[in-house]
Amino acid sequence: MSKTKKILLDEKDIPKQWYNIQADLPEPLEPPYNTRAGRPATPDDLEAIFPKEIVKQEVSTERFIDIPDEVRDAYKIWRPSPLVRAAGLEKFLDTPAKIYFKNEGVSPSGSHKSNSAIAQAFYNKAAGTKRIATETGAGQWGSALAMACEMFGIECVVYMVKVSFEQKPYRKSLMQVYGAQVFASPSDKTETGRQVLAKDPDNEGSLGIAISEAIEDVLNHKNAKYSLGSVLNHVALHQTIIGLEAKKQLEIAGDYPDIVVACLGGGSNFSGTAFPFVMDKLQGRKPALRAIAAEPSACPKLSKGVFEYDFGDNSGFTPALKMYTLGHTFMPGGIHAGGLRYHGASPLVSALVKHKAIESAVVKQRAVFEAAVTFARTEGILPAPESAHAIRIAMDEALKAKEEGKSKTILFNLSGHGHFDLSAYDNYLSGKMEDYDYPSDKVKEALCQLPKVNSRVES
Numbered sequence: 001m002s003k004t005k006k007i008l009l010d011e012k013d014i015p016k017q018w019y020n021i022q023a024d025l026p027e028p029l030e031p032p033y034n035t036r037a038g039r040p041a042t043p044d045d046l047e048a049i050f051p052k053e054i055v056k057q058e059v060s061t062e063r064f065i066d067i068p069d070e071v072r073d074a075y076k077i078w079r080p081s082p083l084v085r086a087a088g089l090e091k092f093l094d095t096p097a098k099i100y101f102k103n104e105g106v107s108p109s110g111s112h113k114s115n116s117a118i119a120q121a122f123y124n125k126a127a128g129t130k131r132i133a134t135e136t137g138a139g140q141w142g143s144a145l146a147m148a149c150e151m152f153g154i155e156c157v158v159y160m161v162k163v164s165f166e167q168k169p170y171r172k173s174l175m176q177v178y179g180a181q182v183f184a185s186p187s188d189k190t191e192t193g194r195q196v197l198a199k200d201p202d203n204e205g206s207l208g209i210a211i212s213e214a215i216e217d218v219l220n221h222k223n224a225k226y227s228l229g230s231v232l233n234h235v236a237l238h239q240t241i242i243g244l245e246a247k248k249q250l251e252i253a254g255d256y257p258d259i260v261v262a263c264l265g266g267g268s269n270f271s272g273t274a275f276p277f278v279m280d281k282l283q284g285r286k287p288a289l290r291a292i293a294a295e296p297s298a299c300p301k302l303s304k305g306v307f308e309y310d311f312g313d314n315s316g317f318t319p320a321l322k323m324y325t326l327g328h329t330f331m332p333g334g335i336h337a338g339g340l341r342y343h344g345a346s347p348l349v350s351a352l353v354k355h356k357a358i359e360s361a362v363v364k365q366r367a368v369f370e371a372a373v374t375f376a377r378t379e380g381i382l383p384a385p386e387s388a389h390a391i392r393i394a395m396d397e398a399l400k401a402k403e404e405g406k407s408k409t410i411l412f413n414l415s416g417h418g419h420f421d422l423s424a425y426d427n428y429l430s431g432k433m434e435d436y437d438y439p440s441d442k443v444k445e446a447l448c449q450l451p452k453v454n455s456r457v458e459s
């Protein structure tokens with residue numbers, strides 16, 4: 001008898017609610033901190049740049065939150081996404097472990113980011129927002145948001161870090177196809193951009209500058225809001241559609257994972273994949289479940305960072321968040337997994353690491369690409385370099401199971417496809433790729449720049 005390959009759900013089986021892990025945390029999250037005012041940030045602070053409903057979700061402790069019909073309808077373009085038994089990879093590894101992956105690369109933008117982009121565009125539309133401004137580094141978030149805004153009839157403005165704008169022209173083209181205006185940042189559209197350019201006309205830009213430009217854009221336009229693609233609680237909430245679907249699919253297969261793996265940039269992809277399973281652990285039903293966040297050695301915030309208040313952006317514009325961080329001024333090396341080059345980890349993921357409910361693992365770039373190529377050759381799908389971090393850890397765990405002679409069930413999330421990343425694959429295949437070690441001196445320096453947060457709220 002041949003093994004099941006894909007486990008598909010019907011459109012009607014798309015979950016009707018997202019899971020909010022704030023309901024099950026061992027203790028409440030510490031709130032964001034407004035360093036300018038010298039006090040914890042209030043919902044009012046956040047409503048200057050986000051719609052009310054999003055701010056409500058950000059602080060909600062309700063366990064399940066309804067997914068609006070309009071959002072479920074838009075999800076139907078690519079959801080439910082397939083859950084796939086990686087039989088080819090299992091055979092190659094000759095492992096007794098069962099490996100499943102959820103394929104989020106089937107979304108129109110090519111990654112999981114569309115799950116939150118659609119929801120954020122919907123809540124903005126409902127609140128009367130006419131224009132959304134955002135920043136993008138490598139371009140995955142910008143393309144997801146551009147497509148979502150087009151669907152809900154909202155103008156989308158993307159400030160794209162200039163060096164990526166020039167090096168990754170096709171992500172820019174995709175955003176423009178979806179009707180977004182894309183500006184290389186620093187741009188001449190904002191005071192921030194003009195000031196940077198006046199001092200240094202050749203400035204290549206940074207996420208910090210792009211965030212300041214996007215926020216300035218929001219403050220200078222009527223009915224404009226800002227949007228963020230990871231890190232925050234509401235983004236993690238929207239992404240739980242991944243794990244909730246996977247759970248239903250595994251149930252059909254008669255399985256439950258021993259290990260759940262996802263890569264971690266800001267943390268939304270890991271949260272979305274793992275939290276619906278971590279719920280079972282926190283509620284005592286699955287005490288042995290292991291959830292592993294895969295990090296690059298060049299930017300290992302969970303494994304090597306400190307758990308402190310820090311800014312979400314490089315310039316210190318955002319409220320400070322209590323999270324594992326390498327310091328907001330830390331600039332990771334130029335690894336090809338652009339989506340993982342972020343200095344901090346979501347406050348929710350950070351709190352769960354602190355409580356030892358989940359774990360992290362560090363992988364080096366060449367081992368990641370070796371896993372990516374193995375996956376492409378055994379499963380046929382070209383993974384995003386970010387996703388390949390999870391593939392590496394899943395493969396290592398499957399090999400460990402083989403050594404121990406144990407059967408284990410491993411689930412990982414394929415957060416995106418790698419069709420825009422072929423120059424990175426070229427670099428690997430031609431033997432030019434380098435490994436980046438953990439840059440302890442640069443981190444030490446950056447950790448001296450953490451903001452001062454004096455009135456810690458005791459919980």
Ligand SMILES: *Cc1c(COP(=O)(O)O)cnc(C)c1O
Nearest residue numbers: 230265266267268269339386416
């Ligand atoms: C952005 C991105 C990531 C990192 O996502 P986070 O949710 O910020 O952790 C991972 N994989 C892909 C394909 C991405 O585009």
